Amino acid sequence: MVKKMEDRYTLIAHYFACGLQQKEIIAMMDIVHNYKLHPRTLKRILRELMLYRRKRFSPITHVVNFISDQLDKSGQLHGYRWMHLKCIQHGLVVTQKRVRNILSTLDPEGTRNRRLPIGRPLLMFQAPTLFGVENRLIRIPERTIDCLENECTFYCEPCSDDIMQLCRNVISENNLLLNETITNPYDAVRLYIEIRTIIYQRGNHVLFKDKVSAEKQLSPFNWMHADNNLKDRTKLNVSAFMELLTLCIKTTYFQLENDFYQQDFGMAMGSSLSPIMSNIFMEHFEETYVKSYINKPKIWWRYVDDVFSIWPHGQDNLTDFLNFLNNIEPTIKFTLELEENNKLPFLDVMISKNTEINSNFQTNVYRKKTNTNRYLNFNSNHHLSIKKGVIKSLYDRAKLVSSNVNFFNQEKDHIKNILKENAYPINLVDRAFLQIENPSHNNQQRQNPVANMTIPYIPGISEKTKKTW
Known part of the structure; x- marks a missing residue:
């Protein structure tokens, strides 16, 4: 027992x-x-076994509720309710007890309506901390501002020294009123708006808490606001859309032995957003820096983060160009691979220059030195159609990449040798090649639409059911 x-x-x-x-x-x-x-x-x-612990709540519910709130409620709201909600989310609304104390100080006779919602924008040197995010600059009408604290502290992100110095410079250069004993909330709001407007117009690189410049913070918002067709594609406003995007990017955590870990920098591998965000960044990088360089490359072809380029300005200028690119972002570093013997690999393509025929380019399949030629073994527990798919994918790549018949025939022979090492019968490979080269004419589309259903592969049963279905 x-x-x-x-x-x-x-x-x-x-x-x-x-x-x-x-x-x-x-x-x-x-x-x-x-x-x-x-x-x-x-x-x-x-x-x-210490593998299960009862929880009173799941952290996933908070994420789900936030997404539902953005999609169904606050994300589609406008006006005061939306602004008041943003105040609450960013800690810009004071507690009721603090409101009563401040109101008692500013209005001891109680002539103002204390039931109105209290909005507290960032004041003085806290003002620029969020100036780069347009919709988060809460434009609360003056009639809804009942009280403001003289020394306002932003709960989540205290002001940095760089931002304070920038505010001092803006105030002194523009002769703005600066009085440390300001008690009138409307004067404080006017000063805040003046500082924010001047900094926004100047476009200074203000350092945020995550050390990202204001220019980079502004770029996605400017792109979104400049998109006239955005309303046709989504009902969300820009701020709600960006918060949902930030949620998808920042929630890069996993659990290991009851401890949670989060990725602090970069995009997660395997995420569907990673290649999209990489392309967006590289497009901005190319438009801003590559096109503005003095000596421009003759050809600049990019696939995600791999670039094929032709440089006509000499080796010394190429080194300067590489140093220029590597000094833009501290976390983005380019490496360089030059042609050897008139050959240069790019992705899975070997590009060679034929000096005999007007320097035309030729292409064939390229494999790295670390390639092991390991593919799905024929003896593995998979359906035969999947194994035929391996043969077809290798054949299609050879047909697409090879620029002439000689390269194609060489690649076909190489594919046969590779598949033979992976236990594929040669007669099966030859039949598959023949079927690809001479496709059947019976593959016409059916007039009546057919619904597809996927079932797991079970040895012995799937082969029999395939004959029926």
């Missing part, structure tokens, strides 16, 4: 480590091991 219990605990721990849900573990124990397991018993075993 003890041995069976240990085996049962081991199986449950294994299924839990594989990422199975509780219902899936119960089903696996019933179907595979013929053991009926009650959900309460499973929870008890998981707690004993």
Whole structure:
């Protein structure tokens, strides 16, 4: 009995480590091991194994509620309710107790309406901390501002020394009124608006908490605001859209042994947003820096972060150009690979220059020196159609990349040798090549639409069902 219990605990721990849900573990124990397991018993075993801990709430619910609120509620709101909500989210609304104390000081007779919502914009040297985000500069009408604190502290992001110095320079250069004993809320708001407007017009590089310049913070918002067709594609305003995008980018965390880890810099590998954001950054990088350089490359072809370029200005100027690109962003560094023997690889293509025929370019398939020629083994537990797909993909790449018949025939022979090493029968490879080169004429589209359904592959059964369906 003890041995069976240990085996049962081991199986449950294994299924839990594989990422199975509780219902899936119960089903696996019933179907595979013929053991009926009650959900309460499973929870008890998981707690004993320290693999399960009851939580009163899930962090995922906060993310889901935030997304739902942005999509269904605040993201589509305009006017005072939207502005008041942004005040709450960014800590710009004082608590009721603090409001009463300030109102009692500024208005001891109680002549103002204390039930109105209190909005508190950033004042004095706190003003520029959010000037780069246009919709977060809360434009609250003066009639809704009942009170303001003389020394206002932004709860989330205190003002940095760089921003304070910038504000001092702006105030002294423009002869703005600066009085440390300002008690009138309207005078404070006017001073705040003047400082913010001047800094915004000048476009200074103000350092934010995450050390990103104001120019870079402004770029996405300017692009979004300049898009006249944005309303046709989404009902969200720019601020809500950017907050949702920030949520998708910043929530790069995972759990390992009950500890949560978050990626502090860069995009997560495997995220569908990573190549999109990389392209957006590279487009901005090319428009801003590459096109403005004195000696421009003759050709600049880019695929995500790989660039193929032709440089007609000599080796010394090329080194200067590389240093120029590497000094723009401290985290973005370019490496250089020059042609050798009139050949230069780019991605999976080897580009060679034919000096005999008017210096025309020729292309064929390129493989790195670290390539192991490992593909899906023919003896693996996969459907035959998937293995034929491996043959077709290699053939299609050879056909697309090879610029002449000789390169194509050489690549076909190389593919046969590679597939033979991966246990593929030669007659199967030859038949697959023949089917690709002479496609059937019976592949006409059906008039009636057909609904497709995907079922998992089961050895022996999938082969029989394929003949029927």
